[in-house]
Amino acid sequence: MGDSALRLEFPQAPRLAIQARLRALSFLLEADPLPGVMETVPAYTTLVVHYDPARLSYHQVVSWVRERIGRVEDSAARPPRRIEVPVRYGGDSGPDLEAVAAATGLSPAQAIRLHAERVYTVFLLGFAPGFPYLGVLPRQLRLPRRASPRPRVPAGSVAIAGSQTGIYPIDSPGGWHWIGHTPLVLFDPRRELPFLFAPGDRVRFVPIE
């Protein structure tokens, strides 16, 4: 991946198992970093290791990572945290809820129940600082993205698209179906822990009035 990043891909196994291994490897690499390695980014089937080519060559990074791949146990990953997210569904807090219900043949109450009964995993954070890609969404709720994105979705909006659900940490344009809103603050750079979520966290939505 260019001259400043190493990309590892694990295409063979089922995704959830790969993800656990990728997170474990990422944790192992960051716990004992090689000077010149900046950071690692685990995703669905890949791990990217960003490094400074002024200090390290590609070959040095490859052999450092290779040495550690063998040592990865799934249990080496940080135990997942469990985070409950209160959500006000529908109305002004989730203007697409009615349309989602109509498109999936569910009642709004059924759609809420389906969305909130599952425990999701944070697969990765991206798109905007602290935006969690959460999966997997129950089949009955899966829809393609909106035909045209909204120019602005407020911070805290809970949305779904495809097999995933997510929460907008900052006011952003949004192409997902906006079904609810949480009062939690996902990103605050001045907070001791700036981000609410980390890769691997388990998340459950709790409906509130």
Added chain:
Amino acid sequence: MLEVLESVGWVTVQDGGRFGWRRFGVPPSGPMDWFAHRAANRLVGNPPQAAALEIGFGEVTLLAHRHLVLAATGVGYRVSTALWTFPLWTSFVVRAGETVRIDRTGWGNWAYLAVAGGLETEMLLGSRAAYGRAGLGAPLTGGDRLPVGRPSASLDELAARTLSAQSLLPYSPSICVDVIPGPHQNVFTAEGRRAFFESPYALIEPSDRTGYRLQGIAVERADRNELPSEGMAPGSVQVPADGQPIVLMADGGTTGGYPVIAVVARADLPLLAQLPLNAGAVRFRATTVDAAQARYRALLHVLDNAIQIEENPHRLAQ
């Protein structure tokens, strides 16, 4: 202290970048043209990653509240005070109460203004690099006051230093940049790959610190399926369904789902950053990781050894 009197375009504070937060979706930011940013810092005796002003597609007027040594670098800009126009890539003194103006004179997109001592604006997530979209610093406007740190030497010692002309990058409106072939080669047809590596592309709008949009012969994809999102690096050349490449720049997404046909070598990212909109052309040439890293290290070496002290009457006059 340096006060912003007026700004047009994208005027931000940028240091070497914000690292360690990409897994949370925060891009590294930092300068669009790392060479010009680093050179500006070296000229005024700062550490290479110190915070400096970046001026993109615009201009800025500043007021010095005390005597300062400054250096402006970049392509297509001019730096002046009421009395003097100074050359780029050279350090100079401004006195308390003087105004400094940076404005555009020709092709090129980004200029840097470093101050001896560095800008000491607020650090957020370990960096002063502005990433306005997430509230990490904001574009500067009239009235903003920028604290300045302690210079590494006396102003006299730091003034009138210049980067030798032969050390400058070959900035041009028509460039050929080295790229390392990307991880998704099999997603493209042979014709698609040929188009990318053999035909020129133009930089078009909208292009910004997030990404540079290119236009040329479409890079045809054999496979239109979406890929699972994965980590991206600055310089990654993504190819969306329409085949027109987008190069991720300093504020580019940390993850993405478009296939990456190639990644621009660090050594050549500054040339791409300065490519004029709608008027220039870029060609891509495949290289290896080893060769790209060797070129990058050689550039750093040149830059760190190329600052000379200029003996000129202007210096004596001060």
